[in-house]
Amino acid sequence: MTTLYSSRQTKQFNKYEMTCKRCGACCGADDGDPCEHLKSFRSINNDLKYYCSIYSRRSGIHKTINGTVISCVPIRAKRFETWPGRENCGYKNVANEVYPR
Ligand code: SF4
Numbered sequence: 001m002t003t004l005y006s007s008r009q010t011k012q013f014n015k016y017e018m019t020c021k022r023c024g025a026c027c028g029a030d031d032g033d034p035c036e037h038l039k040s041f042r043s044i045n046n047d048l049k050y051y052c053s054i055y056s057r058r059s060g061i062h063k064t065i066n067g068t069v070i071s072c073v074p075i076r077a078k079r080f081e082t083w084p085g086r087e088n089c090g091y092k093n094v095a096n097e098v099y100p101r
């Protein structure tokens with residue numbers, strides 16, 4: 001039986017996940033040397049979108065397509081950094097009011 005608590009938890013989780021616009025910018029989509037695990041697809045509206053091909057085990061050290069070593073951190077930490085395309089990031093724009101430190 002689904003409890004009220006777990007139902008709210010699922011709702012919050014889905015809201016948090018939907019905040020991502022799949023722009024790929026935090027993974028290097030806009031800087032010319034993205035993470036090797038960043039993959040693209042076309043949405044139903046033919047917009048270019050991105051996903052992480054190792055999402056469930058993404059945390060840790062990885063490489064870009066040009067071989068630069070990078071550290072993948074959760075967006076709740078990443079949102080305090082700067083990266084090309086960050087101005088369109090859903091977490092950057094709402095993070096401080098919806099997900100305070
Ligand atoms: S491993 Fe991290 S940096 Fe690489 S595509 Fe996945 S989420 Fe982005």
Ligand code: SF4
Pocket residue numbers: 019020021022023024025026027075085086088089090091092
């Ligand atoms: S920059 Fe923000 S909106 Fe874009 S993919 Fe990364 S987390 Fe999602």
